[in-house]
Amino acid sequence: MSNILELTMKPPVLLGCIALGLMIGPAAGQLIPPNELVLGESQAALADQWYPWILTAPAATNPLFDTTGAWAGVNNNGPVFFLAGSAGGGFVTRTITVPADKPLFFPIGNTSDIELPLSMDPNSCLGAADPNACALAYIQPPLEFSELVATLDGAPLATNFAPFFQRSTALSSFCPASADNLFGIVPPDCGGVVQMGYYMALDPLSPGPHVLNFGATALDGTQYGAIDTLNVVPETSTWAMLLVGFAGLGYASYARARRATAAIL
Secondary structure, three states: OHHHHHHHHHHHHHHHHHHHHHEEEEEEEEOOOOOOOOOOHHHHHHHHHHHHHHHHHHHOOOHHHHOOOOOOOOOOOOOOOEEEOOOEEEEEEEEEEOOOOOEEEEEEEEEEEEEEEOOOOOHHHHOOHHHHHHHHHHHOEEEEEEEEEEEEEEOOOOOOOOEEEEEEEOEEEEOOOOOOOOOOOOOOOOOOEEEEEEEEOOOOOOOOEEEEEEEEEEEEOOOOEEEEEEEEEOOOHHHHHHHHHHHHHHHHHHHHHHHHHHHHO
């Protein structure tokens, strides 16, 4: 009887553990070293994707100018969840809903050269013989800040930010879906951008609230950054697996009670 009971209980219990494992996730919130890939992408490549994310978002709901967190998910449906700092004037305080299964990527302090289409700027680097070299000439290091900060739940993510520096090696194209963008570029025209700066990536955070504080103070005292309360929630599929797991645990308890009753009788 005991052997039968053991075989009956193990699969549901294991299923419940799997569901809990999906909820918690691996190494929640762990800083990913800057030379390591994030879901197969280098962090240099993610830095080059961060600016097009901002530049193609609608001007009216652009995450860079978000003061509450309501726009954090705009144009942000990829496998990595991008976070924006601010456009200057201090650190913004926001509350953002973040999927529990996505790594995070965000700038600490960065700058860029943005090239508009020739229809908007006849002197654009997009019309140069070598557009890449033309644009890259505008973002030559060093990039200096008087202070850089990055903390998660009050704990510093790094004390030396030099390894987190990324710089474009080529001009990235950005093509807004509509004319509602920061520069009013009218499709099908596209712009170009090169960037350099300090960026960080985090493994998926554990479900629940976390406070991420990141940003920079420029040499002239201007501050760029955010204090984000991140409410991390599982995806719908994870919740479904969790419910299945708990249902399995419930079945195991029910089966055990039935067998105990039968043994007494």
